[in-house]
Amino acid sequence: MIETKMIREQYKDDYIELQKQWRKHSKELFLVGKLVYWAYWVSKYAEKCKDVEERQHLFSLKNKAMLLLAKSKHTQIRKYVPEVNKKLCRQHYKIMKSKHRNICWFLDAYKQDLLECESCQMGEEQYYNLYSLAIIDNLEKEKKKLLYIFYNPYLLLSEQFPVLEELKSVKHFNGKEYGTIRASGKGTVDLDLEDGFSVKLIVKKFNQNYEELREYFSA
Numbered sequence: 001m002i003e004t005k006m007i008r009e010q011y012k013d014d015y016i017e018l019q020k021q022w023r024k025h026s027k028e029l030f031l032v033g034k035l036v037y038w039a040y041w042v043s044k045y046a047e048k049c050k051d052v053e054e055r056q057h058l059f060s061l062k063n064k065a066m067l068l069l070a071k072s073k074h075t076q077i078r079k080y081v082p083e084v085n086k087k088l089c090r091q092h093y094k095i096m097k098s099k100h101r102n103i104c105w106f107l108d109a110y111k112q113d114l115l116e117c118e119s120c121q122m123g124e125e126q127y128y129n130l131y132s133l134a135i136i137d138n139l140e141k142e143k144k145k146l147l148y149i150f151y152n153p154y155l156l157l158s159e160q161f162p163v164l165e166e167l168k169s170v171k172h173f174n175g176k177e178y179g180t181i182r183a184s185g186k187g188t189v190d191l192d193l194e195d196g197f198s199v200k201l202i203v204k205k206f207n208q209n210y211e212e213l214r215e216y217f218s219a
Contacts, residue, residue: 011196017183025137031213032072036135036148038206039065040179043150045199054199061206066133066152067160068210071217073139079167080130080151082107084114087123102175103128129154131161132170149178 015037022033039062046058069075084107088096092114096106107114107128114120135148154164197205 008196011181014181014183018180021183022137028072028216029074029137031209031216032069032074032135033147035065035206035209035213036069037179037181038202038209039069039150040148040177040181041197041202042206043177044179045202058199058203061203062150063152063156065206065210066131066150066157068213068217069133069135070161072135074135074137076134076136077161077167078132078134078170079154079164080104080132080170080173081164082128084111084120085126085128086120087127088114089117089119089123092117092120104173104175124155126154129164131157132173146178147180151175151177 018033018037019030023030042058042065043062046055046062049055049058070077082104092110095110096103099106101109130151131154133150133152134146137145137147
């Protein structure tokens with residue numbers, strides 16, 4: 001209990017310091033930073049959530065955040081298009097799950113098998129294409145600093161986001177999201193973040209900061 005309290009206090013202190021850093025840049029980055037911070041927590045909890053209904057709700061909040069964040073000048077949208085991007089057949093999906101590796105690793109490692117599989121070739125087109133949404137602090141090219149990266153399925157956001165042909169490909173992709181959680185600026189891709197905040201608090205903070213940014217863009 002004491003350790004959990006210490007972890008929570010450290011996260012709180014880091015969050016306060018991050019807000020100070022964002023505010024120095026601009027009001028927009030301050031508002032964007034706050035929303036994306038809580039959206040990152042939402043995404044991490046969604047990935048490890050076992051309850052189907054709650055998991056869907058958390059992912060819907062993440063999608064909602066990405067659509068709003070896309071309006072910011074601090075946002076960079078790119079694409080990830082694997083060579084094999086049709087939905088896997090049931091057999092290959094089971095093999096992938098048995099490997100306990102992320103989908104991008106499997107698509108690359110088993111590329112030849114998947115291309116030769118008649119069932120996989122009948123799968124839904126562009127199923128594994130992704131949109132990448134990055135948040136960058138400084139707009140000056142030589143001083144840009146990456147703060148966050150989110151990924152979402154192309155098929156989920158294709159009607160709201162730019163067409164793939166208009167976007168650059170991601171420079172590097174390992175299947176993991178990235179977020180600046182520590183004030184030191186060190187990012188994390190760890191799915192097992194310590195439980196510093198309750199889901200209830202995360203959702204509450206998310207909703208508050210979503211409304212603040214939405215009002216800013218509506219002004």
